[in-house]
Amino acid sequence: MVLAELGSSLANALTKINRASKIDEKTLQILISDIEQALLSADVSTKLVERLKANIREKLRLSELPAGVDVKRVIEKVEITNLLDSKRKAYIPKRGKTNVIMFVGLQGSGKTTTCTKLGYYYRVRGWKVGLVCCDTFRAGAFDQLEQNATKARINFYGDRNEVDPVKIALEGVKRFKEKKFEIIIVDTSGRHKQEESLFEEMEMISHAVVCLVYPLHQKKKKPNDTILVVDSTNGQQLEAQAEAFRKRVDVASVIITKLDGHAKGGGALSAVAVTQAPIIFIGVGEHINELQKFDTQRFVNRILGRGDIATIVEELKEHKLDDQKELMEKIQKGIFTLRMMRDQFQNILKIGSFSSIMQMIPGLNNLPKESEDASQQRLQNFLVLMDSMTAEELDGDIALIETSPSRQRRICRGAGVHVNFIFELIMVYKPFAGFAKNMKNMPFAKNGEMPKNPTQMANMLPDSVLKQIGGMSGFMNLLKKFQNADAESALQSMQNVQARTKGMQRMAKAQRRRR
Numbered sequence: 124m125v126l127a128e129l130g131s132s133l134a135n136a137l138t139k140i141n142r143a144s145k146i147d148e149k150t151l152q153i154l155i156s157d158i159e160q161a162l163l164s165a166d167v168s169t170k171l172v173e174r175l176k177a178n179i180r181e182k183l184r185l186s187e188l189p190a191g192v193d194v195k196r197v198i199e200k201v202e203i204t205n206l207l208d209s210k211r212k213a214y215i216p217k218r219g220k221t222n223v224i225m226f227v228g229l230q231g232s233g234k235t236t237t238c239t240k241l242g243y244y245y246r247v248r249g250w251k252v253g254l255v256c257c258d259t260f261r262a263g264a265f266d267q268l269e270q271n272a273t274k275a276r277i278n279f280y281g282d283r284n285e286v287d288p289v290k291i292a293l294e295g296v297k298r299f300k301e302k303k304f305e306i307i308i309v310d311t312s313g314r315h316k317q318e319e320s321l322f323e324e325m326e327m328i329s330h331a332v333v334c335l336v337y338p339l340h341q342k343k344k345k346p347n348d349t350i351l352v353v354d355s356t357n358g359q360q361l362e363a364q365a366e367a368f369r370k371r372v373d374v375a376s377v378i379i380t381k382l383d384g385h386a387k388g389g390g391a392l393s394a395v396a397v398t399q400a401p402i403i404f405i406g407v408g409e410h411i412n413e414l415q416k417f418d419t420q421r422f423v424n425r426i427l428g429r430g431d432i433a434t435i436v437e438e439l440k441e442h443k444l445d446d447q448k449e450l451m452e453k454i455q456k457g458i459f460t461l462r463m464m465r466d467q468f469q470n471i472l473k474i475g476s477f478s479s480i481m482q483m484i485p486g487l488n489n490l491p492k493e494s495e496d497a498s499q500q501r502l503q504n505f506l507v508l509m510d511s512m513t514a515e516e517l518d519g520d521i522a523l524i525e526t527s528p529s530r531q532r533r534i535c536r537g538a539g540v541h542v543n544f545i546f547e548l549i550m551v552y553k554p555f556a557g558f559a560k561n562m563k564n565m566p567f568a569k570n571g572e573m574p575k576n577p578t579q580m581a582n583m584l585p586d587s588v589l590k591q592i593g594g595m596s597g598f599m600n601l602l603k604k605f606q607n608a609d610a611e612s613a614l615q616s617m618q619n620v621q622a623r624t625k626g627m628q629r630m631a632k633a634q635r636r637r638r
């Protein structure tokens with residue numbers, strides 16, 4: 124995601140403060156112009172950048188600043204978070220009630236795809252979801268939504284022969300409401316540009332839906348949530364588009380799509396600032412599960428390279444992957460089979476794409492795009508390979524495959540991949556299996572937690588990793604920081620270790636070259 128690049132430019136600008144021995148007018152000026160540069164090159168609108176600069180100046184009047192104020196924190200916490208934060212709270216659907224969510228946006232912004240993604244998001248969390256296709260403008264919209272809905276196992280309503288979107292909205296919402304559906308998503312038409320007829324149609328659908336949802340005496344004039352879908356690749360134009368929608372419908376939330384591509388993303392942020400509506404999700408791919416919940420503070424952490432462990436933990440919980448008792452019990456007995464590895468890889472893909480998980484892990488979120496894609500592809504190749512194995516191979520000793528070229532050929536033929544992949548898979552599998560073997564005989568707490576004895580934990584790490592951490596004393600230090608919940612400082616130590624290792628590698632390379 125290119126927003127990550129914006130994050131690293133901002134983070135670079137901010138680290139200059141760390142290096143500066145004292146913050147004076149000159150340092151502050153350099154910092155502000157670095158931030159301005161980073162934002163403008165990410166397509167954030169000039170108006171917004173000017174506002175941000177003025178705010179920083181206002182908050183950081185150096186002559187009036189009390190001693191001990193952390194300038195970096197002020198900029199990070201207040202200004203960068205403010206850039207993304209809206210004054211309005213996101214709508215939270217209510218269980219057991221009818222929640223009507225209407226989608227609006229320009230043609231091709233990703234509305235239809237996102238309707239299904241959002242429906243799927245709620246369905247897998249146990250909500251009763253219905254999709255209504257009111258897009259009578261684009262010929263293929265009905266089929267697209269119907270196919271997507273079928274794939275996602277979501278109920279769908281549309282009428283191929285009806286040309287009036289308002290009638291479809293009325294009928295669809297009425298039917299789903301009668302059947303006590305909790306989330307009713309209404310997809311509306313998009314146009315090439317903001318046209319009067321599009322806005323009139325949107326308003327009419329909105330009113331029609333409202334008549335059904337609310338009793339007559341209530342004077343509500345809008346669906347529960349009206350989501351504006353904006354395509355991050357539209358850059359600077361997004362601000363004007365968002366403004367046009369805001370004037371005509373009550374945009375209550377925003378979803379930014381296609382943040383997985385080469386979009387600079389800053390334009391989308393500017394659009395959000397115009398609507399003053401919160402970003403609730405971001406689209407990070409074409410697949411149904413490639414929709415991520417958006418939380419401003421976590422996102423700021425992520426773009427500034429600090430990772431977002433909280434989201435991973437939440438995702439694990441939501442997919443009920445946090446309680447893997449059976450897996451832990453087997454590992455404690457020293458068992459780790461290819462089937463277990465396959466299940467874990469599938470779990471990774473359940474949470475999202477490999478790259479989206481990487482984005483959330485501190486230290487790994489600035490990996491170059493190519494290596495993320497390559498890792499995702501590798502993971503998928505491994506899954507196909509394991510899918511073409513027999514139960515005996517999945518549950519038995521790896522030697523069964525390792526010592527049999529005919530098995531290796533059969534598996535790779537079945538998976539349609541080059542035979543080299545099976546060796547790669549074995550190489551990936553062996554350290555996991557070795558790790559499980561080391562875990563055997565470890566005294567565990569009753570609930571299957573990690574060993575309590577730090578020496579035993581350190582012994583489970585490969586020598587090279589332990590060395591990088593700074594040996595046993597470095598490991599103890601790190602552990603202490605984690606125990607004190609000082610994750611940020613622990614992370615800093617790990618990053619220092621990484622930097623030191625890189626430095627040592629560079630020196631060794633230079634020495635080799637000199638020799």
Ligand SMILES: Nc1nc2c(ncn2[C@@H]2O[C@H](COP(=O)(O)OP(=O)(O)OP(=O)(O)O)[C@@H](O)[C@H]2O)c(=O)[nH]1
Nearest residue numbers: 230231232233234235236313380381406407408409
């Ligand atoms: N890479 C990527 N592609 C996306 C994302 N969201 C949607 N798309 C793609 O964007 C294209 C347009 O998406 P649609 O959902 O058809 O757009 P729409 O806004 O409904 O278009 P209209 O129905 O014509 O108004 C499709 O090829 C989608 O697969 C995303 O988050 N990432």
